[in-house]
Amino acid sequence: MRKSRLALIAPIVSFCAALFSAPGQAQTAYPDRPVRLVIPYAAGGSLDVVGRVLAERFQAQTGQSLIVDNRGGAAGQIAADYVARAPADGYTLLLGTAAQTSIANAYFKKLPYDPMKDLLPVSLLVNTSNVIFVTKDFPAATIEQLRQQVKDHPGEVSYGSPGNGSVSHLATALFEERTGMKMLHVPYRGAGPALNDLAAGRITLLFTLLASAKPVMDSGKVRALAVAGPKRNPSLPDVPTLQEAGIQGADSGVWIGVMAPKGTPDAVVNKLNDIIMTALQAPDLRKRLADTGADLDPMGPKEFGAMLTQDAKTWKDVVTAAHIQME
Structure with a gap:
């Protein structure tokens, strides 16, 4: 009798074990298919350059393609909204800037997505x-x-x-x-x-x-x-800064970072960040980005998130100080 009960219970135990272990196995295997990196501007711009350099290292490290998908228009909001609505599984990412997040939050009255809530910071790449x-x-x-x-x-x-x-x-x-x-x-x-x-x-x-x-x-x-900016660009040693030209308070820059839809599992976010941080250590990638004038400023999810919060305040102050009409 006892043997027959064990025979009945064994398949149930095996099914439960498989059920509860499946998510962990899926996360461990990430990425197991191509990942889409949405660029919020047309090909040929700064983000496109950075995205394509990153895509090469991503494939070399993971064996999976990082597909660059240029979706320009509306200051990048079309791309940001597309990613914000995508499945939160780590296979659709945004290579974003302040324009889709902190600036959008300060400048636009109505947006199809919440810039500070619907996009999850993964990795900051450059800040120049x-x-x-x-x-x-x-x-x-x-x-x-x-x-x-x-x-x-x-x-x-x-x-x-x-x-x-x-x-x-x-x-x-x-x-x-x-x-x-x-x-x-x-x-x-x-x-x-x-x-x-x-x-x-x-x-x-x-x-x-x-x-x-x-x-x-x-x-x-x-x-x-x-x-x-506060200092001359090493690639443009003879070009002065605005401060050297006597203009104060007009410095500006662009950060570029990878973001995912909100709800993306922490394990996937952390795996993505590990892949990107490893890529940024590669001498060939660092040289190629440096040759374009990009300043590497790697940050993980927590640091990137804190920077994003401060950036939102900064741009709100800029919009107010410059008397820019919000739309």
Whole structure:
């Protein structure tokens, strides 16, 4: 009798063991299929460069592809909303910036997602200063000469951005407020298209990262006017900072980090962070990012989350100080 009971219980015990061990096994195996990395801007911009470099290391480490998916528009909100609504399983990620999170939280009145709740910080990759680029034929060679050009040609000096509410847009608006300039804003669907028009002379100026502008700068079609940061860019040793040009309180930069939909299991988030942190230690990746002017600033989920909270306050103060109209 006892033997027959054990025979009946054994399959139940085995089923329960398999049921409760399955999630752990799935997490341990992550990733067991390709992962999608959504880039919130068109190809050719700073994020696209960083994302594709990361994708190469990701595949080398995991054996799985990291598929770069460019979804531009609405300052990256289309991409951010897509990721926010994706299954929380670690297979759809956002390579995001402040524009989709802390800036969106400060700038826009209505959004299809909650910027500070629906996206989970995974890893911060880089945090680097903007550079002010102008078209090669623009007569100004200094910030003071730029100021004079704006004064002498009202309504003619234009600046591009990857979209309303982007880091570039708010950074330039803050620069205008600090210098008393007023330029014409021309929004694009990403840094790449804006750079193309800058190189063609259709716009005058663009705040962006060296990572995205380097190819057109090396071709001689655009040139750097100033660095919007506390120190000169090592790749641009002869280009002064805004502070050196006498402009205070106009520094701005771009951080780039990987985010996941809220509810993504901690085990998956931690595994992702481990993969990314290992990738950032690779000498070839570090060199390639450094060559583009990106400043590596690795952070895990907790540090990244704390930075994001502070960043939201900073940009809210910027929007208020620069009297930028929220949409």
